Amino acid sequence: MYTEEWEAEWERVLWKKKPYPDNYVPRSFLSSLSRNPNFRPYTYWQLVILSCPISQHLASIFVFLAVFMRLQQRLLDPRALVWMSAAVFLAGYMAWELLDCSRVDGGARYTNRAKALKASILVFLALMSLSPVLKTLTAATSSDSIWALSACLFILNALLADYTALRPQSHRRERLTSVLSMNAAISSSVVLASRLSDDISVFGLILFSVQAFALFPMLRRRIQGTARTIQVILTVVLCGLSTALTYPLSATATYLYLSCFIFVTFIAPGMLVWAQRFKNEIRGTWDPAVPKVNRRASVSR
Numbered sequence: 001m002y003t004e005e006w007e008a009e010w011e012r013v014l015w016k017k018k019p020y021p022d023n024y025v026p027r028s029f030l031s032s033l034s035r036n037p038n039f040r041p042y043t044y045w046q047l048v049i050l051s052c053p054i055s056q057h058l059a060s061i062f063v064f065l066a067v068f069m070r071l072q073q074r075l076l077d078p079r080a081l082v083w084m085s086a087a088v089f090l091a092g093y094m095a096w097e098l099l100d101c102s103r104v105d106g107g108a109r110y111t112n113r114a115k116a117l118k119a120s121i122l123v124f125l126a127l128m129s130l131s132p133v134l135k136t137l138t139a140a141t142s143s144d145s146i147w148a149l150s151a152c153l154f155i156l157n158a159l160l161a162d163y164t165a166l167r168p169q170s171h172r173r174e175r176l177t178s179v180l181s182m183n184a185a186i187s188s189s190v191v192l193a194s195r196l197s198d199d200i201s202v203f204g205l206i207l208f209s210v211q212a213f214a215l216f217p218m219l220r221r222r223i224q225g226t227a228r229t230i231q232v233i234l235t236v237v238l239c240g241l242s243t244a245l246t247y248p249l250s251a252t253a254t255y256l257y258l259s260c261f262i263f264v265t266f267i268a269p270g271m272l273v274w275a276q277r278f279k280n281e282i283r284g285t286w287d288p289a290v291p292k293v294n295r296r297a298s299v300s301r
Contacts, residue, residue: 034283041276047269049228052235053163055265056220059238060212061154061185062257066245067208068192071201073249081204085211089120092211092219099222123210131203137194146191153188157181157213166221178217185213235265 070076093116138146162178189209193202223230239261247254 036279036281037283039279039281042269042273044269044273047272048265049231051265051269052231053220053224054158055235055261056238057158057161057163057217058257058260058264059235059242060216061158062242062246062253063238064189064209064212065253066242066249068205069249070245071196071205078198078201078204081208082200085204085208089211089215092215096219096222099226124207127203127206127210131199131206134190134194134206135196135199135202138191139194143195146195150188150192153184153191157185157188160184161217162221164221165224166218167225182214182217185209189213 067076067081071078071081158181160177160181162175162181186209189206193205193209196202196205220234223234242257243254246257
């Protein structure tokens with residue numbers, strides 16, 4: 001009898017005098033309970049596609065290391081590396097233009113081309129003039145310290161890299177982590193280039209590192225907004241290239257890279273899909289209210 005009356009009179013307030021105790025909870029209290037209201041389950045192949053940018057970034061790191069080892073062992077002509085870097089730059093710029101041709105007007109495209117040409121010439125001349133200085137940068141440092149520092153910087157580069165897609169005509173500023181990631185990769189490239197024997201090798205390696213860790217990530221993020229087939233093809237090409245360049249130099253390094261690639265691309269998505277079944281977020285009337293702020297109105301102000 002008392003329970004039925006309490007059920008009818010129960011309110012979620014404590015400042016009123018009620019016939020029931022303060023810790024009384026009616027049976028209807030859990031009627032609005034919900035589990036995982038904002039949960040969106042992922043599928044395995046969807047996560048595999050989303051992991052492609054990470055795999056591409058790891059492949060670019062191993063490609064750079066393979067190029068460095070070939071320069072150090074004099075298995076690669078540095079002049080050929082400079083010409084290949086120039087050809088890759090032109091191919092990447094043409095791909096960027098194709099992605100922008102349907103979204104940017106003619107005047108803006110002409111301005112962007114002029115800025116790109118000016119920046120390319122300045123970077124080319126700056127690297128050429130700094131190559132003799134960079135060659136002697138770590139002359140008093142042991143090689144073991146250089147290898148350890150370079151490995152730590154490349155790990156930091158992979159952890160802080162921005163793997164989100166770059167939307168067309170996006171004016172969003174670069175994240176601090178992506179800037180730190182690029183700086184870590186360029187710093188690692190500089191300390192590695194300082195172990196080379198001649199100026200042209202230092203210039204070629206630094207030029208290649210600028211393309212691999214400063215320009216290619218921007219193109220990669222633009223490609224993420226296109227068809228998934230292009231992402232898969234790019235991932236396969238980079239993985240095959242890094243494996244082909246690394247295996248003749250070190251089978252151990254090749255197995256290490258392939259282990260990282262398989263784990264990031266195939267094992268980690270499966271682990272995340274498996275862990276989804278244990279997600280259990282409970283929402284109910286006891287949760288504090290969450291204000292909904294109109295972001296468009298706040299930005300316009």
